[in-house]
Amino acid sequence: MYVLKKYEWGSVFEMMKYHEKGLPFVEWGIKGHNRPWVIANGNFKKGEKVIEVGGAYSALPQYLSDKFNIEAWVMDDFGIESKEDLWSRWGNREELKSKYPSVKYVFERAGEGGNNVPLDYFDCVYTVSTLEHIPWNDMKKVFDHMCKILKPGGRMLHCVDLSIPFGIHKTSDAKGILLGTVGYSLYHKIKESIQSV
Numbered sequence: 001m002y003v004l005k006k007y008e009w010g011s012v013f014e015m016m017k018y019h020e021k022g023l024p025f026v027e028w029g030i031k032g033h034n035r036p037w038v039i040a041n042g043n044f045k046k047g048e049k050v051i052e053v054g055g056a057y058s059a060l061p062q063y064l065s066d067k068f069n070i071e072a073w074v075m076d077d078f079g080i081e082s083k084e085d086l087w088s089r090w091g092n093r094e095e096l097k098s099k100y101p102s103v104k105y106v107f108e109r110a111g112e113g114g115n116n117v118p119l120d121y122f123d124c125v126y127t128v129s130t131l132e133h134i135p136w137n138d139m140k141k142v143f144d145h146m147c148k149i150l151k152p153g154g155r156m157l158h159c160v161d162l163s164i165p166f167g168i169h170k171t172s173d174a175k176g177i178l179l180g181t182v183g184y185s186l187y188h189k190i191k192e193s194i195q196s197v
């Protein structure tokens, strides 16, 4: 049985708290909240096995390995086998193994039937900005797979990005540009004021 222990909305204030605490990856944008949130809420302990599903080119798994002395894995095909150019055009997945040498990369997707990620193995399975890209009809098989690689008693953390409705987040739209500009300058104002304290 799985128990939902906590869910919450991300906020700029929370992000600024991470900044105050000196957590890495804080920057203006969704991942600038999500990655420190994983660090702050992951409760990682030495020797644990941790996998980011859809880790893409993120430096977070290497950071977790260095900081908490965990065994870090990434499961992602980087859009190659799935032929999703959006993900493959960001870089060369083959270079990641030397860039982040402590991380074990498996070029497979959750829910797609690959078998190079061990079952009943991980203390923690997490995602950052990935679940919202998985078609709803595939969600069950992706979750089933994530549950199978998780040890009994293991934990999952998921950061899901939700777009603002009515299309006002679109930068081509005047309201979107306004929202973005206000948000960006607010962020820098708060950041400056924290740095000057």
Ligand SMILES: C[S@@+](CC[C@H](N)C(=O)[O-])C[C@H]1O[C@@H](n2cnc3c(N)ncnc32)[C@H](O)[C@@H]1O
Residues within 6 Å of the ligand: 031, 053, 054, 055, 056, 057, 058, 075, 076, 077, 078, 079, 087, 108, 109, 110, 111, 127, 128, 129, 130, 133, 134, 142
């Ligand atoms: C927005 S990126 C994730 C960004 C990354 N987590 C970060 O913090 O930079 C989404 C990634 O999810 C991957 N992905 C999509 N479906 C997946 C699945 N079923 N299993 C594993 N990865 C998947 C894509 O290949 C892509 O690299």
